[in-house]
Amino acid sequence: QACDAEAKYRTIDGSCNNLNNQGIGKSNTLFERCVDRNGNKIFDYADGSGLPRAAKSGGKLPNARLVSQAIMNQRLGPPIQSDRTRSAQVVSYGQFLSHEVMETEIPPFPENDCCEKPQMDNIDFCFPLEIPSNDNVLPPGCLNFVRATPRMDADGVRQQINLATPFVDASTVYGSTQELNDILRVPYSYLLKTDNNLLPTPPGVNTCFDPVIPNRCPVAGDRRVSESPMLSVQHSVWLREHNRIATELHILNPHWNQETVFQEARKIIIAMLQQITYNDFLPTILGQTTMERFKLFSRDVNEGVFDDSYDPKVNPQILDSVNVAAHRYGHSQLTNNQNFADEGCNTVTINYLKDTFESPRLVQQNNGANIPFLARHLACSASNKLDNFIADGMRNFLLRLPEAPGSDIVARNIQRGREQGVSGYNIWRKICGLEPIKSFNKFGEFGNALKELYNEPDDVDLFIGAMLEKDPGFNVGPTFQCLLGMQYQLIKSGDRFWYERPCEIFSFTEAQLKSIKKNTRISKIFCRNLGIHRIQENMFFLPNRKGNNRILCDEIPDIDLSLWRSADVDRRENR
Numbered sequence: 001q002a003c004d005a006e007a008k009y010r011t012i013d014g015s016c017n018n019l020n021n022q023g024i025g026k027s028n029t030l031f032e033r034c035v036d037r038n039g040n041k042i043f044d045y046a047d048g049s050g051l052p053r054a055a056k057s058g059g060k061l062p063n064a065r066l067v068s069q070a071i072m073n074q075r076l077g078p079p080i081q082s083d084r085t086r087s088a089q090v091v092s093y094g095q096f097l098s099h100e101v102m103e104t105e106i107p108p109f110p111e112n113d114c115c116e117k118p119q120m121d122n123i124d125f126c127f128p129l130e131i132p133s134n135d136n137v138l139p140p141g142c143l144n145f146v147r148a149t150p151r152m153d154a155d156g157v158r159q160q161i162n163l164a165t166p167f168v169d170a171s172t173v174y175g176s177t178q179e180l181n182d183i184l185r186v187p188y189s190y191l192l193k194t195d196n197n198l199l200p201t202p203p204g205v206n207t208c209f210d211p212v213i214p215n216r217c218p219v220a221g222d223r224r225v226s227e228s229p230m231l232s233v234q235h236s237v238w239l240r241e242h243n244r245i246a247t248e249l250h251i252l253n254p255h256w257n258q259e260t261v262f263q264e265a266r267k268i269i270i271a272m273l274q275q276i277t278y279n280d281f282l283p284t285i286l287g288q289t290t291m292e293r294f295k296l297f298s299r300d301v302n303e304g305v306f307d308d309s310y311d312p313k314v315n316p317q318i319l320d321s322v323n324v325a326a327h328r329y330g331h332s333q334l335t336n337n338q339n340f341a342d343e344g345c346n347t348v349t350i351n352y353l354k355d356t357f358e359s360p361r362l363v364q365q366n367n368g369a370n371i372p373f374l375a376r377h378l379a380c381s382a383s384n385k386l387d388n389f390i391a392d393g394m395r396n397f398l399l400r401l402p403e404a405p406g407s408d409i410v411a412r413n414i415q416r417g418r419e420q421g422v423s424g425y426n427i428w429r430k431i432c433g434l435e436p437i438k439s440f441n442k443f444g445e446f447g448n449a450l451k452e453l454y455n456e457p458d459d460v461d462l463f464i465g466a467m468l469e470k471d472p473g474f475n476v477g478p479t480f481q482c483l484l485g486m487q488y489q490l491i492k493s494g495d496r497f498w499y500e501r502p503c504e505i506f507s508f509t510e511a512q513l514k515s516i517k518k519n520t521r522i523s524k525i526f527c528r529n530l531g532i533h534r535i536q537e538n539m540f541f542l543p544n545r546k547g548n549n550r551i552l553c554d555e556i557p558d559i560d561l562s563l564w565r566s567a568d569v570d571r572r573e574n575r
């Protein structure tokens with residue numbers, strides 16, 4: 001089917017964003033690989049086409065759990081690992097954003113058990129983790145790990161599927177397929193479905209553990225919605241914000257039809273997400289210099305409102321290295337707690353991360369009464385530092401529901417990189433114009449530990465090498481700054497519907513765009529939708545005495561929706 005070049009709104013599945021090739025940016029297409037100067041894709045499978053990466057010598061790479069234990073155990077780090085400036089909201093928004101742009105298709109587990117014969121030996125499907133006999137937490141032996149669903153490319157090389165659209169297009173809110181969008185919407189209405197103002201729970205959905213009502217798990221635009229309670233909070237906030245904006249637009253424009261109200265609200269939600277992501281969130285991870293180097297900031301409103309960064313030659317698809325490693329930097333910022341905080345920022349209930357994976361209980365209890373308490377925890381408490389020490393909750397107890405033992409996120413990240421044929425750390429340093437590390441002692445404090453594990457520096461896995469890098473501004477290290485900077489530049493310049501674009505049928509008016517750029521605050525969105533009364537204006541940073549103190553929500557600016565009172569949209573509708 002041909003694309004409608006005059007369409008005012010994006011498709012739900014990202015197709016037709018690029019009018020030269022309607023599949024570019026669509027959900028359910030292949031992750032991208034970087035190419036070398038000769039146009040060859042960069043990857044590293046042991047057999048050149050699909051067997052997990054091996055050591056350069058041809059032998060095995062070190063056991064992933066051993067690497068995790070030796071390099072990323074929180075006990076190897078200082079007793080206090082909190083970040084001085086970043087809040088837990090940075091972590092949670094980062095997780096939400098990573099789900100916004102990618103979801104690898106993986107056959108479901110535990111339904112598929114790679115520790116059972118005969119599939120255990122089927123390397124096309126299984127790549128189980130091996131827990132060494134001296135492990136002090138996880139039971140020695142086999143731990144389940146299923147390989148990502150393969151799709152062979154034209155050269156017969158194994159590739160992986162991104163089920164999400166790579167754009168920052170609120171697919172976490174609206175879904176990445178029309179089919180899911182239809183489930184999420186109230187039929188013939190501008191509203192998204194809710195369940196007592198909470199995420200909707202259609203009957204019979206049993207994709208989570210321990211819901212308040214059996215078989216009533218929340219559904220959202222992304223199916224990992226219950227991975228952690230704080231992630232469910234992000235989903236809940238944006239769901240409510242859509243319904244709030246849509247209701248306002250309907251009041252302002254009673255002559256608009258339901259579909260117009262829905263799509264206009266969706267367009268505003270997407271613009272807010274793009275504004276927050278590129279101006280407030282990414283700088284907290286990449287730092288000012290990298291933001292400028294990759295031209296990630298939106299145009300400063302004092303210099304002009306519109307900006308045209310679109311390049312139809314750019315493919316926004318997520319790179320393999322970003323999927324298996326760079327965007328997983330956030331695993332190191334997680335703390336072991338998901339507490340409740342009161343209006344005064346005091347912790348009133350301690351909840352452990354390890355008890356909450358894939359369980360919506362905390363957000364569903366008492367009709368969602370805990371949600372503001374979780375949200376205040378996000379605003380009031382510190383994230384963990386970006387470094388190579390990962391909270392035990394993630395490294396020893398991950399996915400331990402419905403039954404122990406848990407798993408290890410670090411071992412999984414390593415194993416995932418290898419099974420997807422993602423090249424080793426030094427290859428990415430070279431791509432990023434950084435000097436490859438040729439001697440173990442150049443890795444600093446953990447050089448000796450690495451030497452014990454790997455044969456040579458070129459064998460070191462990307463996630464490990466890059467997480468050991470240090471940045472003077474306490475951001476992710478230079479390799480991840482480069483990979484994430486590059487990726488977010490592709491996502492921005494490869495998006496025909498980018499919110500700052502002028503002179504298009506879908507463009508905002510100058511006044512609307514100005515209001516979005518000047519007045520969008522994640523703190524205000526939390527205030528408006530969760531009944532919070534006091535919060536710091538920049539929720540990604542902790543409240544402090546130097547200008548980011550907690551203030552009344554009323555003092556935080558807001559988008560002026562009256563600018564959407566218009567006759568523009570209906571002229572087209574009534575044609």
Ligand code: HEM
Pocket residue numbers: 091092093094095098102103104227228322323324327328329330331334353357398399409412413416
């Ligand atoms: C409590 C919070 C979190 C939990 C329980 C969690 C858990 C997981 C799990 C189980 C996987 C799949 C591992 C695999 O088999 O490959 C994963 C993948 C991933 N995680 Fe997390 N994670 C959390 C937070 C975060 C944060 C804060 C970020 C980034 C800021 C992040 C970024 C990613 C990315 C990019 C992937 C790959 C997604 C894909 O395959 O498409 N996660 N996480």
